[in-house]
Amino acid sequence: MLGYATDTQITHGQRLWLYVFCALVMLFLIVPCAIVVPMSFSNASYLEFPPREWGVRWYHTYFASDEWRAATMVSLRVALSSTVLALGFGTAASYALRAIETKWTRALRTFLMLPMMVPLILVAIGTFFVYARAGLNNTVTGLVIAHCMLALPFVIISVNSGLETYDANQELVARSLGASRLKAFVTVTLPQIKLSIFAAAFFAFMTSFDEVVVALFVSGGDNATLTRLMFEDIRDQLDPTITAISTLLISISVISLLVLQWLGSRRRARDV
Numbered sequence: 001m002l003g004y005a006t007d008t009q010i011t012h013g014q015r016l017w018l019y020v021f022c023a024l025v026m027l028f029l030i031v032p033c034a035i036v037v038p039m040s041f042s043n044a045s046y047l048e049f050p051p052r053e054w055g056v057r058w059y060h061t062y063f064a065s066d067e068w069r070a071a072t073m074v075s076l077r078v079a080l081s082s083t084v085l086a087l088g089f090g091t092a093a094s095y096a097l098r099a100i101e102t103k104w105t106r107a108l109r110t111f112l113m114l115p116m117m118v119p120l121i122l123v124a125i126g127t128f129f130v131y132a133r134a135g136l137n138n139t140v141t142g143l144v145i146a147h148c149m150l151a152l153p154f155v156i157i158s159v160n161s162g163l164e165t166y167d168a169n170q171e172l173v174a175r176s177l178g179a180s181r182l183k184a185f186v187t188v189t190l191p192q193i194k195l196s197i198f199a200a201a202f203f204a205f206m207t208s209f210d211e212v213v214v215a216l217f218v219s220g221g222d223n224a225t226l227t228r229l230m231f232e233d234i235r236d237q238l239d240p241t242i243t244a245i246s247t248l249l250i251s252i253s254v255i256s257l258l259v260l261q262w263l264g265s266r267r268r269a270r271d272v
Helices: 018-042 057-064 066-099 105-112 120-134 140-163 169-176 180-190 195-210 213-218 226-236 241-271
Strands: none
Touching: 018 241, 057 066, 066 105, 066 140, 066 195, 066 226, 105 140, 120 140, 120 169, 120 180, 120 213, 140 195, 140 213, 169 180, 180 195, 195 226, 195 241, 213 226
């Protein structure tokens, strides 16, 4: 019977359409990156592909520019701050929603997911008008609050996935031996879901660092983010420096994902 499919099995031939579809999706996602990265190493004064002259001119331009470096520092400050806030609020919310099951739990979970479900342009417009009354437009504080709101659903989803698989009995044992709920969570539960926390931190950071729509409405001047400056650069003059910046962002994302995958592999190997 080896080598033959039964009536209930799906053969590779029947899955061929799925393989082709997945390959097309991957191609659609990879091709832009495959074009941008070589373009960033061009010494031409305009965008060209493939480059006729190779070099690191635009990387040097980026690191030598006070404007680009200042915008990068703003984005880093906002991303780190919003990541810390989103991790704190999102982890607490995920734990509470799992520990306290009421008729309102599902509605509250849906409410916390709204920033992911509502079109981003509507979020940006609403945030702009609220900030106009509160005096938070063009401030780092306003950006941190807005980006924390946008990152919160990603944190909740990631932490929830960790809470689905952790051993709750260990926390109950710790509490039965006198540990408070907070101490039991920090010393027993948190180590079990640390990979989910790392993943949540990564998604929260990248959500903030890559966000441009809200930044276009509520940031500006000395507090303009890197993505806002990139958008304005594309709109006004199409400076090839943006290809160097995009390549750096792609590299950071890929390296971070590889590190998360490596940590996950190490933990699975240790648990076996």
